Amino acid sequence: MTIRTCICVFLLCLLPNCAAATIPIGMFRTECQDRHFWLSFKSNFLGQSFRFDVEDGTGVHTLLGQAAAECGYNMGLDSWGNLVVRVSYLACYVDNENDSVFRLLVWLVNRDLEGVETSYPLQLTCPLHHPWKPREIICEENYMEVSAMKQVPPANQTGLEWMPAPPVSSDGGLREWRVVFRVPSDRPEGMKEQTLPVEMAHLLGYRIGTTDSRVLLRGSYGSRLSYKLQEKGIEVEVVSATLLHKHHWTLLRADVSVACSISKASMDGDDILLRFPRVLPPLVPPPVTNERLRLGVDGAALSDCIVRQRGYDVQERDGLVEIRIPFGAEGGSIKSQVVEGQYSQSFYFDLFYMHQWADSQWALTEYRSFRPLSVLYLPRTPILINETSVSEGQFSVTLGSFPRDVFLTNITVGEQSMSWGEAEQMGVHLAQVPYPNGSHAYLLQSPFSHSLVSQKYIGEGYRRYTLALTFTLSVFPHSDLYHHPANLEADVQDVVLPNVTGSCSSKGVRLQLRYGTMDSQWEVYLGGRRLDWELVELGGYALETRWDYFSMVVPLYALGMDYEGLSLHGLAVTVSMTLEDKQTSKKELSFTQRCVFDVKELLVCLPDNTVLVIVDSSSVTPPLEPNLTTLLDPSCVPVETEGTRSLYKFSLDSCGTAVTLEEDHIVYSNKVQFWPTAPFGLTHIAPNPRFSIPVGCIHPVNGTRTLTIYQPRALQAWPYIRSSHSQHQHPGTRPHPFIQGRKRNRLPTGPLSSEVYPYLQHTHPDHHDAGGSWHHRRRKLGWPGVQPLHNINELSVE
Numbered sequence: 035m036t037i038r039t040c041i042c043v044f045l046l047c048l049l050p051n052c053a054a055a056t057i058p059i060g061m062f063r064t065e066c067q068d069r070h071f072w073l074s075f076k077s078n079f080l081g082q083s084f085r086f087d088v089e090d091g092t093g094v095h096t097l098l099g100q101a102a103a104e105c106g107y108n109m110g111l112d113s114w115g116n117l118v119v120r121v122s123y124l125a126c127y128v129d130n131e132n133d134s135v136f137r138l139l140v141w142l143v144n145r146d147l148e149g150v151e152t153s154y155p156l157q158l159t160c161p162l163h164h165p166w167k168p169r170e171i172i173c174e175e176n177y178m179e180v181s182a183m184k185q186v187p188p189a190n191q192t193g194l195e196w197m198p199a200p201p202v203s204s205d206g207g208l209r210e211w212r213v214v215f216r217v218p219s220d221r222p223e224g225m226k227e228q229t230l231p232v233e234m235a236h237l238l239g240y241r242i243g244t245t246d247s248r249v250l251l252r253g254s255y256g257s258r259l260s261y262k263l264q265e266k267g268i269e270v271e272v273v274s275a276t277l278l279h280k281h282h283w284t285l286l287r288a289d290v291s292v293a294c295s296i297s298k299a300s301m302d303g304d305d306i307l308l309r310f311p312r313v314l315p316p317l318v319p320p321p322v323t324n325e326r327l328r329l330g331v332d333g334a335a336l337s338d339c340i341v342r343q344r345g346y347d348v349q350e351r352d353g354l355v356e357i358r359i360p361f362g363a364e365g366g367s368i369k370s371q372v373v374e375g376q377y378s379q380s381f382y383f384d385l386f387y388m389h390q391w392a393d394s395q396w397a398l399t400e401y402r403s404f405r406p407l408s409v410l411y412l413p414r415t416p417i418l419i420n421e422t423s424v425s426e427g428q429f430s431v432t433l434g435s436f437p438r439d440v441f442l443t444n445i446t447v448g449e450q451s452m453s454w455g456e457a458e459q460m461g462v463h464l465a466q467v468p469y470p471n472g473s474h475a476y477l478l479q480s481p482f483s484h485s486l487v488s489q490k491y492i493g494e495g496y497r498r499y500t501l502a503l504t505f506t507l508s509v510f511p512h513s514d515l516y517h518h519p520a521n522l523e524a525d526v527q528d529v530v531l532p533n534v535t536g537s538c539s540s541k542g543v544r545l546q547l548r549y550g551t552m553d554s555q556w557e558v559y560l561g562g563r564r565l566d567w568e569l570v571e572l573g574g575y576a577l578e579t580r581w582d583y584f585s586m587v588v589p590l591y592a593l594g595m596d597y598e599g600l601s602l603h604g605l606a607v608t609v610s611m612t613l614e615d616k617q618t619s620k621k622e623l624s625f626t627q628r629c630v631f632d633v634k635e636l637l638v639c640l641p642d643n644t645v646l647v648i649v650d651s652s653s654v655t656p657p658l659e660p661n662l663t664t665l666l667d668p669s670c671v672p673v674e675t676e677g678t679r680s681l682y683k684f685s686l687d688s689c690g691t692a693v694t695l696e697e698d699h700i701v702y703s704n705k706v707q708f709w710p711t712a713p714f715g716l717t718h719i720a721p722n723p724r725f726s727i728p729v730g731c732i733h734p735v736n737g738t739r740t741l742t743i744y745q746p747r748a749l750q751a752w753p754y755i756r757s758s759h760s761q762h763q764h765p766g767t768r769p770h771p772f773i774q775g776r777k778r779n780r781l782p783t784g785p786l787s788s789e790v791y792p793y794l795q796h797t798h799p800d801h802h803d804a805g806g807s808w809h810h811r812r813r814k815l816g817w818p819g820v821q822p823l824h825n826i827n828e829l830s831v832e
């Protein structure tokens with residue numbers, strides 16, 4: 035327990051030429067500690083510059099540097115910039131009343147920018163609460179001090195009673211005293227002695243004094259007659275000295291040796307580790323008994339219970355005392371920093387350590403050590419805790435922990451930076467989570483379905499939700515920014531794939547795509563072409579869109595339809611629809627609808643030079659047997675016949691096919707014909723065939739040959755449904771989930787238009803462009819190969 039002193043704040047100016055003021059409440063704090071005055075002044079109270087003066091009966095003394103150390107004053111700024119002062123009860127200028135009440139009058143002098151000084155006096159009075167031990171050692175930050183009980187022999191030595199006592203001066207005869215310092219030497223015995231009068235020792239930086247009951251030696255570290263030694267690998271600084279003085283006629287000696295460990299602390303994992311020898315041999319003639327170790331902070335010892343509670347640890351190992359203070363432990367202070375983008379922390383801990391023992395020379399020694407520990411700029415990457423819950427469908431993450439000087443300013447998702455308030459408005463939940471130890475963390479929660487969460491299909495019905503965000507934290511007081519990225523993912527099996535079904539109708543091939551649960555993920559391909567509005571318009575697909583599906587009728591011969599085969603049963607075509615993952619281009623779903631359309635007559639030119647053609651002879655009277663028709667080469671007969679129709683399949687380089695070159699096209703022509711059978715021996719009587727239909731193909735000289743289908747001109751055009759007939763439930767402005775691109779208003783300049791071209795024609799979709807221009811050339815050429823189909827009906831009217 036520390037006892038608060040009674041503070042008398044002077045309101046009167048005691049010094050000439052100065053302004054004395056009262057320190058505002060809350061700007062300072064004082065305590066009477068075991069052997070110290072303890073004072074602290076708030077950083078915001080300290081002026082542009084400040085000074086610490088002490089006044090005693092002899093005047094005002096300014097304490098600085100070395101002189102302050104030698105006098106028993108320790109001053110420093112803590113991590114928050116507050117001034118902290120510790121003054122030994124045995125320090126210079128302290129009014130010592132019989133070693134039991136101590137008074138100190140200090141002046142804090144603040145100087146402002148204009149150089150005007152304001153002085154604040156503080157009178158401190160501290161009564162002693164724990165009696166002095168025979169020997170007390172203090173290892174301060176800047177000095178070593180030892181005080182020992184004066185050992186006065188009994189004054190009953192017989193035979194000396196008649197002698198008058200020698201006069202004793204006011205300083206207790208100090209001037210006549212001698213100090214014997216022992217310092218290492220090259221000589222075999224290792225040490226040499228150096229005896230100096232007290233004044234001389236004073237000049238060397240040693241304060242030697244006496245009080246009512248004690249003698250005292252104090253020196254700063256690294257003083258002239260100090261030396262260093264290694265004890266169990268730990269560096270120790272020692273001043274080895276004996277005071278000699280006369281008491282009456284007796285020469286008295288007092289051991290005033292002092293030793294302090296000057297080892298540096300180190301980090302061991304997350305702990306600050308400080309080690310020093312348990313016993314300092316220059317001070318301790320064994321055996322050592324009655325030992326007690328205590329730990330504390332800010333100059334005051336704490337109970338073992340609190341020490342344990344705060345996680346401080348003291349262990350004795352191989353003659354060493356090991357003290358561990360966990361980084362950030364209560365009692366210390368943490369300061370956050372951002373160093374080259376890395377979040378770091380500095381930790382300050384003002385360790386107080388007290389050791390008490392008895393040895394063969396001293397009934398009791400109390401050893402106090404003040405060891406301010408600091409760990410600077412330790413990178414401390416905040417910890418992200420993933421509490422995402424798939425069952426609740428939300429991301430949940432905490433980032434922490436942070437001391438009080440850190441606060442969250444913004445989060446960034448993708449490119450979008452938003453403040454706390456904006457994030458809340460957008461439906462991202464942010465909260466500060468306080469911890470009992472005073473630190474805090476930040477909690478962020480967002481549903482998977484949030485628009486800021488990106489989704490990706492990863493197969494087998496799983497989708498990956500990803501929230502890529504960055505926390506932006508600001509560090510007090512300079513608002514340094516620290517960015518912490520967090521990439522959250524959750525794989526959930528919640529994807530229903532679209533379902534494609536198909537059917538054949540009189541108008542074409544109908545495909546229906548029932549929507550799934552991840553419709554923006556898919557790219558739809560129809561017959562290998564990406565389904566976009568251009569294709570819909572070019573192909574003349576009749577589209578119907580509902581909230582849960584869309585359906586599409588692909589007309590016969592339209593783009594996107596594939597030829598499969600021609601027989602007298604009809605024209606077999608397929609339309610295939612595939613769905614690809616937009617991001618991975620992986621084919622997820624493939625559907626093919628096959629349909630057979632009744633055709634009466636049709637001519638198909640295949641790229642491999644094969645021709646398939648169905649001709650109908652029903653219009654010829656009298657009726658003829660279709661199996662009696664042939665090509666120009668009479669050995670080429672139908673592969674199949676039925677009723678009045680016959681199917682030919684032949685290669686363009688056979689069956690008497692004629693080849694002519696017209697500009698950049700090769701024109702192949704042949705004929706399906708019938709020569710009536712003449713009576714035997716009169717073969718040449720019938721001069722004309724009764725039935726003759728020119729058939730043929732046209733292919734480019736160079737370049738790829740394409741599949742082309744011809745229909746007799748006189749036949750009604752296949753029902754052609756313009757996309758303008760399509761039914762859309764949604765207004766056109768809204769993008770279609772499956773059809774890419776913008777819808778155009780203009781009708782396409784497609785190849786299918788019976789108004790422009792007299793023949794319905796189909797080119798293989800892969801060569802749509804070639805087909806388009808091919809039409810054009812064909813018209814210019816006036817290709818004769820088409821005529822026969824066109825002429826069928828004319829011929830039949832014979």
Ligand SMILES: *[C@@H]1O[C@H](CO)[C@@H](O)[C@H](O)[C@H]1NC(C)=O
Pocket residue numbers: 132134
């Ligand atoms: C000084 O202190 C001692 C021990 O505490 C006591 O015996 C003595 O009476 C005190 N003297 C004065 C002058 O207070």
Ligand SMILES: *[C@@H]1O[C@H](CO)[C@@H](O)[C@H](O)[C@H]1NC(C)=O
Pocket residue numbers: 188190191192
């Ligand atoms: C002196 O006094 C002490 C205790 O006061 C006593 O133990 C010792 O015997 C005395 N010596 C003489 C020589 O009387």
Ligand SMILES: *[C@@H]1O[C@H](CO)[C@@H](O)[C@H](O)[C@H]1NC(C)=O
Pocket residue numbers: 361362363435469470471472473
């Ligand atoms: C404070 O408590 C939190 C939660 O228990 C912990 O994560 C953090 O490390 C603690 N901070 C310090 C400085 O001990």
Ligand SMILES: *[C@@H]1O[C@H](CO)[C@@H](O)[C@H](O)[C@H]1NC(C)=O
Pocket residue numbers: 443444451452453456506515
């Ligand atoms: C925080 O976000 C706002 C926009 O919401 C932006 O104007 C501001 O610059 C951001 N602040 C930081 C520190 O990134």
Ligand SMILES: *[C@@H]1O[C@H](CO)[C@@H](O)[C@H](O)[C@H]1NC(C)=O
Pocket residue numbers: 420421422423424521522523524525
């Ligand atoms: C976070 O938690 C979720 C749900 O438990 C898990 O799927 C995910 O892999 C975790 N990790 C990240 C980095 O999101």
Ligand SMILES: *[C@@H]1O[C@H](CO)[C@@H](O)[C@H](O)[C@H]1NC(C)=O
Pocket residue numbers: 533534535
């Ligand atoms: C698609 O839908 C049809 C009709 O509703 C159903 O019979 C079929 O099983 C579905 N296919 C898939 C892969 O879900």
Ligand SMILES: *[C@@H]1O[C@H](CO)[C@@H](O)[C@H](O)[C@H]1NC(C)=O
Pocket residue numbers: 659661662
């Ligand atoms: C042609 O077809 C008719 C009737 O189907 C059949 O009677 C005749 O034998 C066939 N002739 C030839 C040469 O196949």
Ligand SMILES: *[C@@H]1O[C@H](CO)[C@@H](O)[C@H](O)[C@H]1NC(C)=O
Pocket residue numbers: 697698699735736
């Ligand atoms: C076809 O290509 C050949 C060689 O590549 C060339 O000599 C010829 O002129 C081309 N014919 C036409 C009609 O383009």
